[in-house]
Structure formats: structure tokens, C-alpha cells
Amino acid sequence: xxxxxxxxxxxxxxxxxxxxxxxxxxxxxxxxxxxxxxxxxxxxxxxxxxxxxxxxxxxxxxxxxxxxxxxxxxxxxxxxxxxxxxxxxxxxxxxxxxxxxxxxxxxxxxxxxxxxxxxxxxxxxxxxxxxxxxxxxxxxxxxxxxxxxxxxxxxxxxx
Amino acid sequence: xxxxxxxxxxxxxxxxxxxxxxxxxxxxxxxxxxxxxxxxxxxxxxxxxxxxxxxxxxxxxxxxxxxxxxxxxxxxxxxxxxxxxxxxxxxxxxxxxxxxxxxxxxxxxxxxxxxxxxxxxxxxxxxxxxxxxxxxxxxxxxxxxxxxxxxxxxxxxxxxxxxxxxxxxxxxxxxxxxxxxxxxxxxxxxxxxxxxxxxxxxxxxxxxxxxxxxxxxxxxxxxxxxxxxxxxxxxxxxxxxxxxxxxxxxxxxxxxxxxxxxxxxxxxxxxxxxxxxxxxxxxxxxxxxxxxxxxxxxxxxxxxxxxxxxxxxxxxxxxxxxxxxxxxxxxxxxxxxxxxxxxxxxxxxxxxxxxxxxxxxxxxxxxxxxxxxxxxxxxxxxxxxxxxxxxxxxxxxxxxxxxxxxxxxxxxxxxxxxxxxxxxxxxxxxxxxxxxxxxxxxxxxxxxxxxxxxxxxxxxxxxxxxxxxxxxxxxxxxx
Numbered sequence: 001x002x003x004x005x006x007x008x009x010x011x012x013x014x015x016x017x018x019x020x021x022x023x024x025x026x027x028x029x030x031x032x033x034x035x036x037x038x039x040x041x042x043x044x045x046x047x048x049x050x051x052x053x054x055x056x057x058x059x060x061x062x063x064x065x066x067x068x069x070x071x072x073x074x075x076x077x078x079x080x081x082x083x084x085x086x087x088x089x090x091x092x093x094x095x096x097x098x099x100x101x102x103x104x105x106x107x108x109x110x111x112x113x114x115x116x117x118x119x120x121x122x123x124x125x126x127x128x129x130x131x132x133x134x135x136x137x138x139x140x141x142x143x144x145x146x147x148x149x150x151x152x153x154x155x156x157x158x159x
Numbered sequence: 160x161x162x163x164x165x166x167x168x169x170x171x172x173x174x175x176x177x178x179x180x181x182x183x184x185x186x187x188x189x190x191x192x193x194x195x196x197x198x199x200x201x202x203x204x205x206x207x208x209x210x211x212x213x214x215x216x217x218x219x220x221x222x223x224x225x226x227x228x229x230x231x232x233x234x235x236x237x238x239x240x241x242x243x244x245x246x247x248x249x250x251x252x253x254x255x256x257x258x259x260x261x262x263x264x265x266x267x268x269x270x271x272x273x274x275x276x277x278x279x280x281x282x283x284x285x286x287x288x289x290x291x292x293x294x295x296x297x298x299x300x301x302x303x304x305x306x307x308x309x310x311x312x313x314x315x316x317x318x319x320x321x322x323x324x325x326x327x328x329x330x331x332x333x334x335x336x337x338x339x340x341x342x343x344x345x346x347x348x349x350x351x352x353x354x355x356x357x358x359x360x361x362x363x364x365x366x367x368x369x370x371x372x373x374x375x376x377x378x379x380x381x382x383x384x385x386x387x388x389x390x391x392x393x394x395x396x397x398x399x400x401x402x403x404x405x406x407x408x409x410x411x412x413x414x415x416x417x418x419x420x421x422x423x424x425x426x427x428x429x430x431x432x433x434x435x436x437x438x439x440x441x442x443x444x445x446x447x448x449x450x451x452x453x454x455x456x457x458x459x460x461x462x463x464x465x466x467x468x469x470x471x472x473x474x475x476x477x478x479x480x481x482x483x484x485x486x487x488x489x490x491x492x493x494x495x496x497x498x499x500x501x502x503x504x505x506x507x508x509x510x511x512x513x514x515x516x517x518x519x520x521x522x523x524x525x526x527x528x529x530x531x532x533x534x535x536x537x538x539x540x541x542x543x544x545x546x547x548x549x550x551x552x553x554x555x556x557x558x559x560x561x562x563x564x565x566x567x568x569x570x571x572x573x574x575x576x577x578x579x580x581x582x583x584x585x586x587x588x589x590x591x592x593x594x595x596x597x598x599x600x601x602x603x604x605x606x607x608x609x610x611x612x613x614x615x616x617x618x619x620x621x622x623x624x625x626x627x628x629x630x631x632x633x634x635x636x637x638x
Contacts, residue, residue: 040407040440045452055452070436074382075405082458125439149417151443152450155502157491159448159478 036129036148038095039079042088044150046136046143048158056087057134057143059094069125076121077110083124092123099123161202162224163238163338165316166212168279170372174233175201176557176573177375178216181227184378187219204243206332212279213318213331215240221341228342230402232349232371238314238338250335251297265339266298271305272313279318279331291315295337312340351433352397358432359424361392361415363472365465369561370398373463376557376573377531379404383460384439388446388519391415393426393438395463400435404460409444411475411504416441446515447476447507447592456580457525466512468535470567470612474507478596508602509535511595513548518588521552521580530574536560537567537612552578566612 046054085104092100099119109116134143134150141158144151166174179199182188188197200217207213212235218224221239228237241262242253265272274295276288283291295315302310316336321329352367354360365373373395379385381403387395390408392415400406408426410416419425430437444450467474492500513534520530534547547555547570557573595602 036442037439040442043440043452043455043458044442044450047448047450072382072405075384078382078460079384079458082455084452084455147417149413149441149443151413151417153411153413153443153445153502154448154477155492155497155500156478 036145036150037125038088038091038127039083039124040150041091041129041134042083044134044152046138046141047152048136048139048141048154051136051138053138054136056084056091056137058137059091059129060133060135061094061096061129062131062133063129064095065128065130066122066126067128069121071118071121073117076117076124079124080107080110080120088123092127095127095129097123097127160219160221161215161217161240162341163240163336164214164216165235165238166214167233167235167344168212170233170368170559170561171210172559172561173372173571175214176559176571177231177233177372178227180376180378180557180573181230182218182223184380185223185226185230187223187227204332204334204336207334208328208330210327210330213316213334213336225342228344230375231344232346232368232375234344236314236343237341238336239341240336240338242338243334243336245333245335247291247294247335250337254298254337262298265311266301268301270302270310271308272300272302272311273304273306273309274313274315277314277316279316280321281317281319283317291317314338314340348401352401354394357392357394358428359392359419359426363465363467364392365394365398367394367398370395371401373531373571374398374402374404376571377461377463377529379461379463384458385461385463386459386523387464388444388449388462388516389464389466390426390438390441392419393429395465396438397429397433397435399461399463400430400438401433405436406438407440407459408438409442409446409449411443411445411477413443416443445477446474446512446519447478449515449519451523456522457528459520459523459528460525461529461531462516462520462524463531464516465533466509466516467507468509468533468569469506470535474509474512475504476507476511477502478505505599506603510602514588514591514595517548517550517553518584518592520574521550521576521584524576526576526579528576530572530576532572533569534572535563535567535569538562538565547572550574551584552576552580564612 041057041059044055044057046057048054086102089100089102092098100123105116110120128148129145130148132145134145135141136143164178182199183197187199202215202217203209203211204213204215216237218227218237224237228234239261241257242250242255244250244253274292276283276291292315314337316338318331318334320333321331349368349371352371354364354367357364374385377385377399379399379402383404385396385399385404385406387393387406387408388410390396390410391412393408396406396408408416416426419428426441427437442450516532517530520528524530530553536546547558549555553574554577555572556575557571559571560568561571562568
């Protein structure tokens, strides 16, 4: 068994390292990479042991980017009823976008109001938090957002 | 109407489940999405074994048959059968007696056509193929031949009886089929996605063909949101995105989701490589303690994943060894070290992992949403059917086994959410969660799959031979 295990490890190491490191990309190209969007923020909460009001996470902005994404009406209609509107529109303002109403709109606007659909789409999928952090509203614990990926892993004593 | 469905002769266990999932997706059972009990009617050609590539299937419309065949990975073609027989006289007889109103619209002088001769289990030379095509001259073809882009494709398919093979009964008997093609699979995109051309790979990246099969089982489609809690290099989500679904993924390993192997070699670049829309979200999170907000439920249309079974890659969860073993009292991180502290993780047994997965899926899937995942089984067990995980919210609709070694297989399970996630279920899951946490060591000791798969074979080889013979037999290495 021991021998097999060693072989296995060597195998995985070679898989991870046998490719040459890719060259550094220009800044312009880097911008195309996608970052944390408000859809993700709307779904996350702090799940530290003992915390009861871990939602919504407070956003600290270091860098926001906007990327054009093709609009998908079916997806927007599908996801709309699942959005916590207050948290969503508040978060969009923190990222510097002030076009969303504070009160949750009637679902019927999705069918009739193309203008609203565009705004909803923009805030949900085109605003990206590239660098920053999310903070637990109860304990103030910081969850860093690096390269658009929120790190929600807890420390040993928070589990 | 009955159609002749010809499958590729690979991944035999996956063929019908894929077909049925797609039939369901395209509305073969009406718009009623909760019709998971409905099944298609299947029929085999005379004396064919269920492993035969030839099947007859009843479908409500040709339109549906075409859509299904075009989307499928394992359907070679679906045909309107004009005739079949044990020899060419019988075939001629059958084609002649097939109603003219079904035949004549496809034989008109303003149409173009092509006849393809295909054989299963034997090779026909070009000369033999031409001979057989000339033998079809009793059919009144009025149109012109067009080999590149015909209006109508006709197929002549021939099989011979086979000897028994490796103790298995023959799959086909001699039979000749002639029919008009309704639709065929486009497998051209599979080589494009094959792993050897993929930018960013890990040791457990999912094979492209299998990933597409998983996405079909999950009925990935435009407008849907698909989640993979063990996203790794994103190989499963790539296939879901190919079929138009929005994707979201999480992984506990920050190296995988954050850095990959450089700025142009990470999960994002795998999507960019194929011009697919990026995942709507990637995060680092623990499947054992998912960070979803309270009250959030029924957001994902499908969850597709390949959980870590502890053979090629082991699962990890947060908590750390020290806390769980309880060797050094309650574990605390000093305040000055918190910012850069890298939390240690604990081993995550398959049992707990699957329990968490089912609980997460029960909560986060929409009604009639699908959970598709691989589950390993030791082949010695024999009666594997009885050991699949269960959950009161889910109905198991398909199981497809893929053999990985002589010791173990993995089975693709497809489950459909058929009841709502209730408060009681949430509470029961929470109790179970704590039970796992408190008995962490016991679960680890209960033998891992890794040791069963890699331990040397029994020295006392007397009974190992017996067990080898009692194992189910398989056809071919892909089966």
C-alpha cells in the first residue's frame, strides 16, 4: 500500500508541474477576466459558529470593473424571484451604480420593461468586485475578495 | 411512432439514461415537468441482447427525435425504419410492403439523397458496399444523388451473429435494417473539448465525453443555473456552459480556484478557451459548511459534481486536525496571526461528503431540479444497487456504472428533487452534521476506499480467484 501511495503522489505532482508557466498577460487582456458579481454576494452569508445574522455581508471596495456580458432574458426571469432585493440594490450602490429602485419591483416589469431588464442585468452580472472584502455584519470578520474570488473558508476556531 | 435508435457501442450503461433525460428535457412526456415516473417504451430487435446498439423506441414526434439525436452524445442516429430482415430477400419484402405514403415524399424527383452502408461487428469493403446499394434498386428513387449535402439520408445497416465473447452472450444476431435518418449525434465538438487540449488540468479533471453526458443527465439548458460544489478545474461546468447553462462553482482548495497555474491557465481561462460565458460566480467555500445565506433555497436548476472519493483525490473540510482530534484543547488563533493564518483542514470522508451534498441539493435545487454525481462502489460488493445514498426529497431516476479498475467502479447517479425541503429535514441534517463532527475519528477509521482499492491482493490467493469470478463481467474497457 505504501508503495502505491508514493506512486500516486508522484503522479499528481507531475500533473501539476509538467506545463511551462504561461507568460504574463498584458493588462488589457487581464481585464476580460470575470470577478465577483452581485449575484454571488446576494447568496452569501457569514457562517461563523454562533452568528445568527450573517447576511448581508458588508462590502469594502478596492477595485470594481465593468464587463459587458451578453444579456440572457430566460436566466434573468429565472433568477429574479430568488434575489434578496434590498441587499442587492444596496450592494449595487456601494459599487457605484445608482439606477436600481430601493423597493423590490413587481415581477411583471420583467416582461414589460426592457429598460429595467437592462439595469437589472447590468447590476447583477456586469459589475464585478475585483479586489476588496466582505465583512460579517455581526462580528466584523473579514472575508477577503482576491481576483474576484471570495474566500469564505473559516478558521479552526470559527467552525 | 416507433423509431430505430442506433447507439454508439460504448458506455453501454449510460445510453438509455441519457436518451430518457433528453426526451424528458425536450418534452416527450408533455410540458408537465413532474412526469418523472413516465418512461419511454423500448423494444429490442429479435434475439438481440440488451447491450445491442440497435433499439426500437417510441417517440411522440419526428421533431423531438431529431432534437434528441442532435443533442445526444451516445446516439449514433435515429431512423424511420422502412424494413428489416434476416437476409436481403426478407428486407426487400419488408420495404416493399412499407406504406407508400410514408416513402414517396422522400423519393421525389426534386429531392437529393444519399445511401450509407454501415455494419456492426464486421467490415464491408467498398465493393461489397456498392453491391448492397445496387441491391436496393427495387426502391423507386427518383431524386439525384448528393453525397455532400443531401436532403434525405438513407442507411442500410447490417449485423452478423456473433460468437459468445469472454463468457458473455452475443449482443446481436444477423439482421439487416433499412431506414431514413431522422437525426444523428454531432460528436465533432467532443475532440475540440478533449482534455489534452485543455489549458488548465488537474489530476481529477473530468473526461470531456463524460462531462457532456453528466450535463445531459442534468438537463443543462439556456436560462438554467448549474452548480458544482467541487469545481476543481471546472471541467464539468464547461460542458454545462456548452449547452447554454449559467454556471457557478466552489472549491475548498484556494490554489485551484484562485491561481490555477498562472494568469492564463486557470478555471476562467478554460471557459475563455472555448468562447463560453464565464461562470457567474466562483468561490472558495467548504461543502461541509456552505456559506449560503439563511432562507436562500431553490436557486439551482441542477447540481453536477464528482465528489472526492479519497482514491485519486481526498476530500477536505474545515476544522483542522487539532480541533477534531481534541488533542490540544479548544483551538484558537492568536489575534495578531489571524490575518494571514492558513486554516488547516481535516479529512472529509465520503459518507459525510455525500450526506452534505444531498442536504445541500435538497435545499438549493428547484423542484424537479436534478442532482447528478458519481458515487464509487467496490466491485466485490455485488449488490451495489442497495447501497446508493438516499434522501427523502429525491427520487433516483438513473444509475450508470463505469468500471475504473478490477477493484472498483463509479456509478453516475441521477436524482430528481420530488419533495420540498422541510424544517424537519433541515433539523435532522443538522443533528447528523454534529454527529459526524463528534465522531470524526471513528468515521476515518472505518476503512477508506483508498485502502480497499490499493491494498495488495490477498496473499492467500485461494479465495481471491473465486471472488474474481463472481464479479460482474463487462464488455470492453469503456463499459
